[in-house]
Amino acid sequence: MKTIPVAECIWEIPTSEKAGMLVPARIYASDRLLARMDQGVFDQVTNVACLPGIVRAALCMPDGHWGYGFPIGGVAAFRSDTGVISPGGIGFDINCGMRVLRTTLTEAEVRPRLRELVDALFAAVPAGVGAKGFVRLDEERFREVMVEGAGWCVRHGYGWPEDLAATEGRGCLPGADPSQVSARAIARGMDQLGTLGSGNHYLEIQVVPEGGIHDAAAARALGIERPGQVLVMLHCGSRGFGHQVGTDYLRTFDQAMRGYGITVRDRELACAPFRSPEGQAYFGAMTAAANTAFANRQVITHRVREVMARVFGRDARDLGLELIYDVCHNTAKVERHEVEGQVLELVVHRKGATRAFGPGAEDVPEAYRAIGQPVIIGGSMETGSALLVGTAQAMRETFGSTAHGAGRTMSRHQAKRQVWGETLVEQMAARGIVVRAASKSGVAEEAGFAYKDLDEVVDVVHRLDISRRVVSLRPIGNIKG
Amino acid sequence: MGRYQVVEAVALADCAMDIEGDDLDDLFATAARAMAELMVDPATVATTVEREVALEAPALDRLLYDWLDELIFLKDREALVFPGAEVRVETGPPCRLRARLRGGVIDRERTALRADAKAVTFHQFHLERRGAGWHARVVIDI
Numbered sequence: 050m051k052t053i054p055v056a057e058c059i060w061e062i063p064t065s066e067k068a069g070m071l072v073p074a075r076i077y078a079s080d081r082l083l084a085r086m087d088q089g090v091f092d093q094v095t096n097v098a099c100l101p102g103i104v105r106a107a108l109c110m111p112d113g114h115w116g117y118g119f120p121i122g123g124v125a126a127f128r129s130d131t132g133v134i135s136p137g138g139i140g141f142d143i144n145c146g147m148r149v150l151r152t153t154l155t156e157a158e159v160r161p162r163l164r165e166l167v168d169a170l171f172a173a174v175p176a177g178v179g180a181k182g183f184v185r186l187d188e189e190r191f192r193e194v195m196v197e198g199a200g201w202c203v204r205h206g207y208g209w210p211e212d213l214a215a216t217e218g219r220g221c222l223p224g225a226d227p228s229q230v231s232a233r234a235i236a237r238g239m240d241q242l243g244t245l246g247s248g249n250h251y252l253e254i255q256v257v258p259e260g261g262i263h264d265a266a267a268a269r270a271l272g273i274e275r276p277g278q279v280l281v282m283l284h285c286g287s288r289g290f291g292h293q294v295g296t297d298y299l300r301t302f303d304q305a306m307r308g309y310g311i312t313v314r315d316r317e318l319a320c321a322p323f324r325s326p327e328g329q330a331y332f333g334a335m336t337a338a339a340n341t342a343f344a345n346r347q348v349i350t351h352r353v354r355e356v357m358a359r360v361f362g363r364d365a366r367d368l369g370l371e372l373i374y375d376v377c378h379n380t381a382k383v384e385r386h387e388v389e390g391q392v393l394e395l396v397v398h399r400k401g402a403t404r405a406f407g408p409g410a411e412d413v414p415e416a417y418r419a420i421g422q423p424v425i426i427g428g429s430m431e432t433g434s435a436l437l438v439g440t441a442q443a444m445r446e447t448f449g450s451t452a453h454g455a456g457r458t459m460s461r462h463q464a465k466r467q468v469w470g471e472t473l474v475e476q477m478a479a480r481g482i483v484v485r486a487a488s489k490s491g492v493a494e495e496a497g498f499a500y501k502d503l504d505e506v507v508d509v510v511h512r513l514d515i516s517r518r519v520v521s522l523r524p525i526g527n528i529k530g
Numbered sequence: 531m532g533r534y535q536v537v538e539a540v541a542l543a544d545c546a547m548d549i550e551g552d553d554l555d556d557l558f559a560t561a562a563r564a565m566a567e568l569m570v571d572p573a574t575v576a577t578t579v580e581r582e583v584a585l586e587a588p589a590l591d592r593l594l595y596d597w598l599d600e601l602i603f604l605k606d607r608e609a610l611v612f613p614g615a616e617v618r619v620e621t622g623p624p625c626r627l628r629a630r631l632r633g634g635v636i637d638r639e640r641t642a643l644r645a646d647a648k649a650v651t652f653h654q655f656h657l658e659r660r661g662a663g664w665h666a667r668v669v670i671d672i
Contacts, residue, residue: 141649178644233603237607246646248646491643
């Protein structure tokens with residue numbers, strides 16, 4: 050497929066490359082990252098470009114790889130009046146996202162108790178297949194969580210009021226409609242609040258390395274003062290509840306789109322007009338799932354504070370365990386963006402892509418309004434992660450979006466053939482990273498060599514100015530499903 | 531006796547599988563085994579639970595989709611996995627399935643956990659006759 054360079058690190062696939070493309074596809078990547086992208090990315094991003102109501106271009110971020118429906122790293126915006134909404138553009142793990150907390154602790158203080166801390170966190174935050182959460186809810190309370198999100202948790206003592214201001218959308222997206230959620234989704238997910246999941250989900254103890262602060266003023270605004278400072282990062286989503294909402298509506302849309310005369314190139318791109326009864330029902334249910342994901346990360350945050358207070362014998366406030374930010378990377382949100390000189394209401398789908406609103410934008414917490422919205426890019430469990438901030442250029446170029454991770458380059462099976470989980474845990478321990486995992490094979494699947502170079506992904510988004518690099522982080526403790 | 535294999539080149543972060551069966555009953559039973567083996571090491575699950583499942587769907591491929599969704603649901607709702615299944619499929623219409631599942635509870639101390647299946651995707655999803663038997667491709671989001 051023809052990819053035409055249109056600017057540094059921007060490649061375009063013109064509409065002439067595939068019948069039915071309504072807009073071009075744009076891939077953001079260095080030469081090297083582009084060369085390593087699998088064929089699925091090109092097929093999938095051009096399939097997305099065929100969906101009704103899409104505006105400007107179908108986008109793929111530099112961490113993009115072959116997903117299902119949309120590529121992972123995909124961003125697409127559809128007119129809310131004439132465009133569609135597609136569960137395959139959001140993913141089954143609705144509002145999978147990242148959360149990062151700062152501490153006043155240093156690596157020197159944490160290191161002597163690191164194994165005890167990792168063991169205690171592993172015991173306190175259920176992870177892996179079949180795990181049940183520690184927050185017991187009846188159906189009525191669970192419906193409250195769907196509507197209130199992280200706010201429900203704070204109201205019930207699972208967090209601090211200021212956590213909400215540091216969460217995208219204050220941890221509660223408008224439009225949640227529990228009446229559009231199936232009894233099956235509720236039954237599946239009601240007992241999982243406070244669980245981590247498996248795959249690439251993790252809870253990590255991280256450190257700011259020497260030379261890891263790239264923008265001192267922005268880092269200070271995020272509460273990051275010096276190398277050696279310890280942070281806690283969390284990656285998880287809406288668990289079985291969100292997965293079932295996605296499943297239910299994929300089936301619904303698979304049938305419904307025929308009635309709307311919509312055909313798609315991949316059945317996983319099943320969609321319906323956003324303003325149709327099916328589109329609105331899914332939006333209400335999907336938003337309910339997004340809010341439970343915020344709640345999930347909030348109650349895990351509460352557990353982290355409890356555990357760290359116990360391990361270090363100090364109050365969580367005294368440890369400075371404050372939330373820096375919580376941001377989604379699997380959602381569809383109604384936003385206003387300028388397209389060809391006109392401000393339009395759009396349904397912006399981000400699947401494995403992070404919102405990256407620039408300085409001054411609405412919904413960026415006041416504390417960060419001058420620097421831009423914090424962006425959390427999670428790397429592999431071996432190599433590290435990064436904090437960035439959103440930019441005005443992202444608003445112009447990518448509907449206020451950027452990358453979300455390092456992006457896989459190797460299948461899970463191939464990774465397992467290259468290393469045993471136990472061996473990798475030992476190798477990481479020798480490098481000072483303590484790992485506790487519910488699944489040993491799951492550890493092997495997440496080995497650093499199965500991912501792209503995070504620095505290269507971050508370098509591309511920084512050079513493109515769709516987000517600005519602030520801090521690099523390296524892991525010292527990892528809890529996995 | 532059915533068989534399955536992981537297709538590595540498809541959807542890197544997920545799990546694509548090609549499933550073959552001598553007939554539809556065999557393919558559906560093999561799909562259940564594949565799903566269980568994706569999530570746990572079956573040798574570490576005591577067979578203590580039997581469960582009957584009946585499903586109806588407008589098309590055969592949708593029946594397979596619903597079957598796998600049911601197995602994922604039981605894993606999350608009741609922490610149950612079922613490596614063994616006897617399945618009877620009626621091609622209809624409507625398409626129907628009756629199954630007797632054999633498996634057990636995921637024991638946090640004893641069971642070797644693998645991947646947590648989130649959902650069955652429609653990406654490359656198909657079920658078709660191939661030669662004397664049946665073939666399916668499924669991509670599981672994990």
